[in-house]
Amino acid sequence: MSLPHAILTALMEKPSSGLELTRRFDRSIGYFWSATHQQIYRELGKLEQAGQIRALEPAQPARGQKKEYEVLPAGREALSAWVARQEDPKQVRDPLLLRMRAAAVVGAPGLDAELRRHLELHRRQLAEYRAIEIRDFPPERDTPGDRLRHLVLRGGIDLENFWIGWITRALEDYPQPT
Template structure:
């Protein structure tokens, strides 16, 4: 997936300014697709240059004019073309997993601290996702039906975070056992 298709996806639902798009990334897509502020604005310029976006400037009384983008017919055609393509499998580059893989060289206490730090991050993410889920569940049935596919991406995030936390329990148990073993070996010496 590319940033351009994520932006087209966001603009398919409603026109938005660059600021609004960045905000959407942080509040929704950001859980599974990250983009920096500068990247979004650069891509908006490219998409406009390619004719995939329309841009209207809105005057603001005490600020510079605001550019509001919407998807053009050719942008919608590109989004439909992209949606028909097979998606590449997700790749994973996770430094924490590399550290655990080489964990025999590390002190269990150091790895436990690192795991606790990551656990807190994943728990915070799960809490945020569950808050969003609650908002979805409070929608009227017609709006829930309209938002069903985005909701299913949310469910994927929730299930992924729950699975990560369950896995972290397994890692913590192993690290605790290793710490006990090292303490017993040190005591025997």
């Protein structure tokens, strides 16, 4: 139930076309809710049918033509209701941890190389987040919205730090093939 709300949030921040949304789901929003353009177009169709968003620039039925959407009051209400709702943290599903556990029973030749590769990827992601933090959240700006967005970004930063810490420790502890 999160994708439609991710799209509504993105459209509230700025009315956009499907492709523009896709690009934003490769950056900002996508850092904590990823989606492909196929998912986005499908969901835009559903949201439009449900009367939560509507296309601007009236009625362009043509295929290859840009179509911008904006959020209607019903969409805003649906989003508010979702934010206020109780929803338990979903259970963890992480392939790397799972592979580690599998390695405990079938052996793990080369898994340390994979760990180093992941470590590098997480370091890069962290550097990207830090750059965004410096660029978008200078100390002087401090509206409530900025503070919340900054909190979210720090969530991303902390998550990358978790992975870097865990993988580093794993590599130190890694059972050496003696």
